[in-house]
Amino acid sequence: MSTREEPNPTHEHADEARRSESAPDAPAPDGTGASDDRSDATPHSLEHASQIAQAQRDALMAHLPGSGTGLRLSASVGLIASSAERPGAPKQARETYGVEELAIVLSHYDLGPIDAxxxxxxxxxxxPKLLIKSAQGTFLLKRRAPGRDDPERVRLSHEVQRFLAERQFPLPRLxxxxxxxxxxxRFAGRTYELFEFIPGTKYDASLPATMEAGRTLAxxxxxxxxxxxxxxAPAHASSYHGAQxxxxxxxxxxxxxxxxxxxxxxxxxxxxxxxxxxxADKAGLPSWPRQIVHGDWHPGNTLYRGPKVIAVIDFDSARHEARAMDVANGALQYSITMNGSELESWPDYxxxxxFKRFCRGYDAVEGCVISTAELRAVPWLMIExxxxxAVVPIxxxxxxxxxxxxxxxxxxxRKAGWMRSHASELYDLVTE
Structure with missing residues (x-):
């Protein structure tokens, strides 16, 4: 195994002997979807919108059930349930699009005739998000949530996505x-984005898929x-570490x-x-190099084809901090155990x-071995x-x-207590 002396080593990771490990029983939690970013655009005025060809508008209206007070479309595609839609969880209202709003927004894009x-x-x-099927392909339209549409936040997110796309990193094209x-x-004070739609499957909690998630993060x-x-970093980009x-x-x-x-x-x-x-501070976190991190690395933001990640989505939380912050959050999200909607039955461990496969996947990328100091900090950062x-929404x-x-x-x-009492064992799992 390569040495783990520095937080950002440049050593190539040697092949490691892998143990035979049983697959986990419970899948990791599903997460949020769709990528994000910004650049200002002057929207069509309502007067301009009224000039849209009537045939195009009629074609659009034919696909939109309901009236201009808000769309209620049937969910006829297989989707990963958000945390609010897990079996047993109370149903919560989702924001929708108005027909006039949608007609104006889509008029800015060269999509050709819309089929569905x-x-x-x-x-x-x-x-809210919509799948748009047109002559030009399948796309995902997203309206940013209030508070996540700050111009600097969007600008950084889009800049990161363009940078990665130029280097063939797997993500949907803006x-x-x-x-x-x-x-x-920008239209009527809201921010909209359109992405190419990449069909994929959700994380299946298998060890190969977990290792691939760590490798892709590296x-x-x-x-x-x-x-x-x-x-x-932009003012919005508050860290989960040491937040007052x-x-x-x-x-x-x-x-x-x-x-x-x-x-x-x-x-x-x-x-x-x-x-x-x-x-985490004692391990050296404040002195470690900072760079752009994803900020929200979890199973709902990685799309798969088999055990391979074919797209990473949701760059809303991109910010400037130590990479260990991403590693720890990813290791938590890909190893957390759940059991339906009865919280009392969720395991502590x-x-x-x-956990080990995620970290080993990260180590497998040349120049990306997690340092000893970072590994010591990881269990504590996972607790944070x-x-x-949990605390912010509650x-x-x-x-x-x-x-x-x-x-x-x-x-x-319970889970934080388990991680605290097993911090040394988690460190040993990866360094053994």
């Missing part, structure tokens, strides 16, 4: 507007290490609850988060076989990432993807 428009029920319910040749369209980092990113707001939000959740057990859980998670952050992912809404917030935090408490 299908709702794509994946990812954030605040960011489609330019016909009139302004931009990759993001390739992402290796390519973007060459990118001359700005010294300061997380202990405050846990205090807020506890203070508004009459449940003594929940207050105790919040206090435990507060201490666990701060302890984990201190351990991570799937250790998948898990707590942040503090805002009282729930996580339709699941009751208190029960979800108790599950997180």
């Amino acid at each position: 428009i299908l709702e794509f029920r994946r990812g954030s319910r605040r960011s 489609i330019h507007t016909e009139d302004t040749d931009k990759t993001a369209l 390739l992402f980092h290796k390519l973007l290490a060459e990118h001359e990113a700005p010294r300061e 707001s997380i202990p405050e939000q846990l205090d807020h959740i506890g203070a508004r609850s009459e449940d003594a057990a929940l207050r105790a859980t919040c206090a435990t998670l507060r201490e666990a988060y701060q302890h984990a952050a201190a351990q 991570l799937d250790e076989s998948r 990432a898990l707590i942040v992912e 503090a805002a809404t009282g729930a996580f993807a339709g699941l009751e917030g208190g029960a979800f935090l108790r599950m997180v408490e």
Whole structure:
């Protein structure tokens, strides 16, 4: 095995003997979908929209059930269920498109005659997506959720996607507007993007697919290490590491609850988060080199064909920080264990076989061996990432993807406790 002395080594990874490991029983969680970015485009005015050929408008309307008050399209394609749509989870309303809105937005693109428009029920319910089938091919239209459409956020996301596409990294191609040749369209204060649609299958939780996810992340980092990113990340790009707001939000959740057990859980998670952050800092995180990272590496953002990743999506969270932040979050997301919608039945432990394969996949890319110091930080960063992912929506809404917030935090408490008590074993799994 190559040495693991520095956070960003340049040593080539030697072939490793692989153990025979059993496949995991439960799939990792599905995630959000569709890629993102920005460039300003001046939309057609309503007056211009009224000049669209009536035949084109009639053809469009023929594919849109409902009226101009909002589309309700039938979900007639096989989709990965978002976390809010898992069996047993309460149904939540998704944002939709108005017919007039859609007619104006699509008029900016050279798609030819439109054959079908299908709702794509994946990812954030605040960011509606549609599959557009036309003479030019199949495309995915996305309207960015409020708060994720900051111009700098979109600009960085699109810049990263263009940079990667030029280097043959697997991702959907951004489609330019016909009139302004931009990759993001602004209309009525909202931001729209159109992508080529790449059909693929979801992550199947197999060991080969897990290893491939780690390898693809390493390739992402290796390519973007060459990118001359700005010294300061956009203001939106807050890290999950050492965020001052997380202990405050846990205090807020506890203070508004009459449940003594929940207050105790919040206090435990507060201490666990701060302890984990201190351990990651002790490993050397503040001094490690920074580069552009993906920021949201999870199974819902990787599309497969067999065991191979054929596309990475959703670059909304791209930011400038140590690559270990991505490695840790990815290792968590591809090894977490679940069991339906009954949170009490979710195991405390991570799937250790998948954890090891993810890290080994990352190591397999030349020049991308995870350093010893990074590996020591990974379990602590995973604890931080898990707590942040749960706390932010629960503090805002009282729930996580339709699941009751208190029960979800108790599950997180169990898993964070397991990772804390097994931090040394997780390190040994990869270094043995």
